Amino acid sequence: MADRKMTPDILGSLLGGSDQEPPKRPEDKPVSQPTIKPEYHNTGIPAYHKDSKTVDQHTIKTVSYKKKPAKVEEASGDKIKATYYIASEIVDSLEDGWIQLRKISPKEVRGQVSKSLIVEMALQEALDDLRSKGMDSKISKRIMKGR
DSSP states (O other), X not given: OTTOOOOOOHXXXXXXXXXXXXXXXGGGOOOOOOOOOOOOOOTTSOOOOXXXXXXXXXXXXEEOOXXXXXXXXXXXSOEEEEOOOXXXXXXXXXXXXXXXXXXXXXXXXXXXXXXXXXXXXXXXXHHHXXXXXXXGSHHHHHHHHTO
């Protein structure tokens, strides 16, 4: 097998950028360079970018829904994302209420029940009550009493 020619390393030549002729004998092989390892970034630390918002800036984004929410009385086609601070107990209660509503809903509307829909309807009810009763509304009394 001494007559056999060495197979050229075409891929190594292409990727390594080597213009040299491949070695003809194993003794003539050049010393290979150490393999370059990819750089791993620590993804557990949040990155701060120049476009990051501070706490006092409001985040509002326009979103579109493919499905219409289940029977919203005054549903407008435009929805926006609004961020507010809510007590963690209320967030937990919202999660429990959402699960309970999905369990008792018929299968046809179960997928349309969302936390956003619950919050939207609850706010609409509270604001309608405020408009009609003013100081005698539930939300006004709770706010004046200090929750």
